[in-house]
Amino acid sequence: MIKPLATNQLYTACDIDQFDFDTTEQLDDLQTVIGQDRAIKALHLGVNIQHEGYNLFVLGPTGLGKHAVVREYLESQSRSRETPPDWVYVNNFDKPSEPIAISLASEHATIFRDDMHQLVEDLCSAIPNAFETDEYHLRLQEIDDELKKTIESAFSTLNDEAQVNNMRLLRTPHGFAFAPVKNNEVIKPKEFDALPEKERRQIEETINGLEEKLATILRMQPQWQREARNKIKELNREVVMFASGHLIDELKNKYQHHAVIRVYLEAVQQDVINNLQNFRREEDASEHMQVPLMKMPAFRRYEVNIIVDHTQHDGGVPVVFLDLPNYANLIGAVEHTVHMGALQTDFTLIKAGALHQANGGYLIIDAIKLLMQPYAWEGLKRALLSQQIKIQSLGQIYSIVNTAGLEPEPIPLRIKVVLIGDRMLYYLLHAYDAEFKQLFKVAADFDDRMQRTDESQRVYAKMIAGLLHRHKLRPFDRLAVARTIEYGARLAGDAEKLSINVMEIADLLCEADHYAGELNQSVVKREDVQRAIDAQIYRGGRIRTRLQEAINRGILMIDTGGAKVGQINGLAVMQLGDVSFAIPSRITATTRLGGGKVVDIERETKLGGAIHSKGVLILSSFLAERFAKDYQLSFSASLVFEQSYGRIEGDSASMAELCGLLSALSNLPIQQGIAMTGSVNQRGEAQVIGGVNEKIEGFFDICRFRGFTEQQGVLIPVSNMQHLMLRDDVIQACENGQFAIYAYSTVDEAMEVLTGETTARINARVEARLHELERIRQRMKKNGKETANDNEKNTD
Amino acid sequence: MKKTQISHILVAIDAGVASRNILQAGIVLANRFNARLNAVFIEDIDLFHVAELPFVREFIYGSPAGRLVNVAGMERSVQTQTARLRKLVESIAQQNKIEITFDVLRGNIASALCDASKQTDLLVIGKNTQLRTKNQKIGNITRFILSTASCNVVVLQYGNIIERPVVVSFTGSETSQNALSLAIELAYEDHNQLIVLLPAVDAREYQKLGEAINNSVQGHSLQVSLVKLSHNTAEQILQVIRQFNGRILLLEGSDALLTNVQKQALIAQADIPVIMLR
Known part of the structure; x- marks a missing residue:
């Protein structure tokens, strides 16, 4: 029979002799990330490879410090790179609904904006002055006089001709008419009627002729006026060119190597000419109203809307973390103002998104937040696939709104997007979104544990020192550090591993510091760390306590003493939030004459998961393999988790179920002071299970409450020995012989411990019982009776 | 020195755009001299004569195709014009808080204005240079008034206001x-x-x-x-x-x-x- 494990096998303590420091004050902060070599290499590849689609998805559980690591890494990489250009939007004078995007060298956007402000200010002064000159007024007067002269000349020529022909041009209420004149008086109708027919006809013909000429003049008049207006326009253009030309030329020279700005400045010049009334009128208003010039409606058109400005940037490329990755924050938006109840917008209301801000650098986004924002994920993919940022409202994209909006010129996108999320999200996206694979080719997989060696423990100590420093906590002495490392191993659920869940470690450090503070200690000690661990367990132990209470009061029936046939204590782990614990669960097995089927009641009631059912089927196969190679199994059995009302999953109780079944078949009682865990394969070998520490401690707590009998303990698979990091009180009880941990390799070793019998005797009793059942079955068959369970074979 | 007395000012208005301008000048002068202000519109009798001729057409701005005129139509047009001028006078009087009387006469414009101005000290007229012959510097009506009117005459060009020096x-x-x-x-x-x-x-x-x-x-x-x-x-x-x-x-x-x-x-x-x- 196997022996209980020695106490040194139950806990792998951290050897403090390996530390060459008294407190963490003597340790340097860790400059590198520990345990994430794979992820860092992936980051390095993703950041440095300059091909399309090499964006990154950083995956791993919460608490590993992914954000901090990624940000620190990207910031370190960003400093050595050339700062990307600034971007501005300016008015498109030809198509105001399609603002023009201009890129400028880094930190030049504000300079360009200030230049434009200065230009408008100068124009507001220069243009009115130019129009106030005598020369301008003289030329304007000349044009006016010329028009007047042209019209007057046409009318006076016509009037002359009318006078020669004894006619007069009269002004009527709406225009003009000709009247025959005699003795300088308009002929009265009666006089006209008295004239000879010939003379009357001649007057009529003369008037008709004059009327045609009058019609020609009237037809020409709008054209003359138009010509005059054009001359005034040309004059104004000349004056504006004179007043503004040198100002705009100065800017053109300044931006001579920037073709887009030069073209824009030419458009500005043309627009100033076309809208010079703004400059002639608004200057005074601006002074009186104290409104900034560029805020006035007439001059907003010359504003420079800075979209990306690297003035405040320390150099290098930007590293942007987008906390709220909704569509507008990501892609940018065109805002609106309400004017007289109507929504209005223009290029000055274009707002940059995070893609703009991070363009040329790195954008970090929480994947889950991104996916939870409507259309944000689609927007990001569209931008990455097209490699440009095109600001469109959702209304435009989905044709919800048909009103005319702005369509700003797209801005080329060169960016590395780093999504941070958990593994499940990564694998779901990978499986179900074809574009995801195309766009996020690099996965930086953050590990949540690292190998536990002397070397790694020393590094871990430095990490602890770094966290203490970052959180401004008291220094830890060597013992406190060692206890924290042991806690890290327990978090990892493995004596040979260390958890690198920075958040959980940091939480422990903070809490231990708090308890040390309560005692006015300047250094945190092992006891403070232990107190913090105990407090964590206590805080999260409400449900566990209730369940243990139910067991102790006999509400949940668990025996911790005596022996019973077909009954065994399994161990189930419960995970509630960030707390996991185990409680024992009674498993019972019954057997009867039948066709060889093991009924898993959990499965039948649909409370058992697939893995659990698999475990039960495996144990059935084991029985057939071992005991019924040459004949048919003539029994039926039922297995059940007593008082279990929830779903059962996993195969960690399959060994216990098998032992319960063997007990029932052999009619050998099982010691109820022993609980067991482990899964079984078809050969009866024990396989590793999870949560071994919690399971042992769960049963230990029940036994301790009821009082140790020195016959109590837990059976665990041998392969779980490496995971043991048990509580001090468990180890102490084992040390005192009050409790025992057995590591078994096969069902036979387990059965020996559970029944106190040898394997040979157990197997013999099982075989005898199976043969007995087979004989009964044969006899009944001979008598023409079939057991109900025989039919099971046919129906299964 | 004997002071020139201006106690009654007559302003001649017509349908032209200059009328408002002429009225404003009249108001400035009336205020300056503390004079009574009277506006007058002369309905040109020649228009009614012409309207009786069956072949005469009226040509209006913006529509070079003439339309035949008749007495009834002319009467309507002139009445509309008169009503509009009356409103103009009233509104300007109200704006400037001044009393302006408004008279409508019918006859030969020049003669009627000269007759109407006999009882006034100052006649304000506009300068129409459009309907003049090449040999004339100013229009017939202005010329006639300047040579015939017995009172002082102010001739305004469109846009003029009364100011100094x-x-x-x-x-x-x-x-x-x-x-x-x-x-x-x-x-x-x-x-x-x-x-x-x-x-x-x-x-x-x-x-x-x-x-x-x-x-x-x-x-x-x-x-x-x-x-x-x-x-x-x-x-x-x-x-x-x-x-x-x-x-x-x-x-x-x-x-x-x-x-x-x-x-x-x-x-x-x-x-x-x-x-x-x-």
């Missing part, structure tokens, strides 16, 4: 005394400028005229500039007006300084209001 001609005649008196009244306000044009005369006469002017302006806070013309021509007067940036010209109606033709030429070319005194 004032330019006045002074030959020593009684009319020019009146002109000077009126000019002083128009110019009077603290240290305002008055430009007095003196004809081309010898030194003795010049001195005499100067003394007369000094006597007239005595007691008024005016900056008086005496300008002696080298030639009594419209061109030289216009030159002086431009030189001193004169904004209104007062001219005696007699031939003492300029002939009628010269006066017409001056009025035609002057882009400021001209007051012709009788």
Whole structure:
């Protein structure tokens, strides 16, 4: 029979002799990330490879410090790179609904904006002055006089001709008419009627002729006026060119190597000419109203809307973390103002998104937040696939709104997007979104544990020192550090591993510091760390306590003493939030004459998961393999988790179920002071299970409450020995012989411990019982009776 | 010096855009002289005569195709015009808080205006240069009124307003005394400028005229500039007006300084209001 494990096998303590420091004050902060070599290499590849689609998805559980690591890494990489250009939007004078995007060298956007402000200010002064000159007024007067002269000349020529022909041009209420004149008086109708027919006809013909000429003049008049207006326009253009030309030329020279700005400045010049009334009128208003010039409606058109400005940037490329990755924050938006109840917008209301801000650098986004924002994920993919940022409202994209909006010129996108999320999200996206694979080719997989060696423990100590420093906590002495490392191993659920869940470690450090503070200690000690661990367990132990209470009061029936046939204590782990614990669960097995089927009641009631059912089927196969190679199994059995009302999953109780079944078949009682865990394969070998520490401690707590009998303990698979990091009180009880941990390799070793019998005797009793059942079955068959369970074979 | 009395001003208005401008000038003058203001519109009798001729067509701006006219249509148009002018007068009176009476007469415009102005001290008319022959400097109606009206006449070009400095001609005649008196009244306000044009005369006469002017302006806070013309021509007067940036010209109606033709030429070319005194 196997022996209980020695106490040194139950806990792998951290050897403090390996530390060459008294407190963490003597340790340097860790400059590198520990345990994430794979992820860092992936980051390095993703950041440095300059091909399309090499964006990154950083995956791993919460608490590993992914954000901090990624940000620190990207910031370190960003400093050595050339700062990307600034971007501005300016008015498109030809198509105001399609603002023009201009890129400028880094930190030049504000300079360009200030230049434009200065230009408008100068124009507001220069243009009115130019129009106030005598020369301008003289030329304007000349044009006016010329028009007047042209019209007057046409009318006076016509009037002359009318006078020669004894006619007069009269002004009527709406225009003009000709009247025959005699003795300088308009002929009265009666006089006209008295004239000879010939003379009357001649007057009529003369008037008709004059009327045609009058019609020609009237037809020409709008054209003359138009010509005059054009001359005034040309004059104004000349004056504006004179007043503004040198100002705009100065800017053109300044931006001579920037073709887009030069073209824009030419458009500005043309627009100033076309809208010079703004400059002639608004200057005074601006002074009186104290409104900034560029805020006035007439001059907003010359504003420079800075979209990306690297003035405040320390150099290098930007590293942007987008906390709220909704569509507008990501892609940018065109805002609106309400004017007289109507929504209005223009290029000055274009707002940059995070893609703009991070363009040329790195954008970090929480994947889950991104996916939870409507259309944000689609927007990001569209931008990455097209490699440009095109600001469109959702209304435009989905044709919800048909009103005319702005369509700003797209801005080329060169960016590395780093999504941070958990593994499940990564694998779901990978499986179900074809574009995801195309766009996020690099996965930086953050590990949540690292190998536990002397070397790694020393590094871990430095990490602890770094966290203490970052959180401004008291220094830890060597013992406190060692206890924290042991806690890290327990978090990892493995004596040979260390958890690198920075958040959980940091939480422990903070809490231990708090308890040390309560005692006015300047250094945190092992006891403070232990107190913090105990407090964590206590805080999260409400449900566990209730369940243990139910067991102790006999509400949940668990025996911790005596022996019973077909009954065994399994161990189930419960995970509630960030707390996991185990409680024992009674498993019972019954057997009867039948066709060889093991009924898993959990499965039948649909409370058992697939893995659990698999475990039960495996144990059935084991029985057939071992005991019924040459004949048919003539029994039926039922297995059940007593008082279990929830779903059962996993195969960690399959060994216990098998032992319960063997007990029932052999009619050998099982010691109820022993609980067991482990899964079984078809050969009866024990396989590793999870949560071994919690399971042992769960049963230990029940036994301790009821009082140790020195016959109590837990059976665990041998392969779980490496995971043991048990509580001090468990180890102490084992040390005192009050409790025992057995590591078994096969069902036979387990059965020996559970029944106190040898394997040979157990197997013999099982075989005898199976043969007995087979004989009964044969006899009944001979008598023409079939057991109900025989039919099971046919129906299964 | 005898003060020129302006107690009744008549403003001639028509359907043209200048009417509002003429009314405003009339208001300024009425306020200045504390005079009663009356607006008059003459319905041109010749229009009704023409309307009876079956072949005469009316040509309107923007529509060069003429339309035949008739008496009823003309009557309607003229009445509409009259109503509109009445409204205009009322609204301007209300805006300026002044009483303006409005009369409508029918007849030959020039004659009717001359008749209507007999009981007034000052007739304000617009200068229509469009319907004139090549040989004429100003329109028929303006010319007729200037030569016939018995009262003082103000001729305004479209856009003119009554402002200062004032330019006045002074030959020593009684009319020019009146002109000077009126000019002083128009110019009077603290240290305002008055430009007095003196004809081309010898030194003795010049001195005499100067003394007369000094006597007239005595007691008024005016900056008086005496300008002696080298030639009594419209061109030289216009030159002086431009030189001193004169904004209104007062001219005696007699031939003492300029002939009628010269006066017409001056009025035609002057882009400021001209007051012709009788």
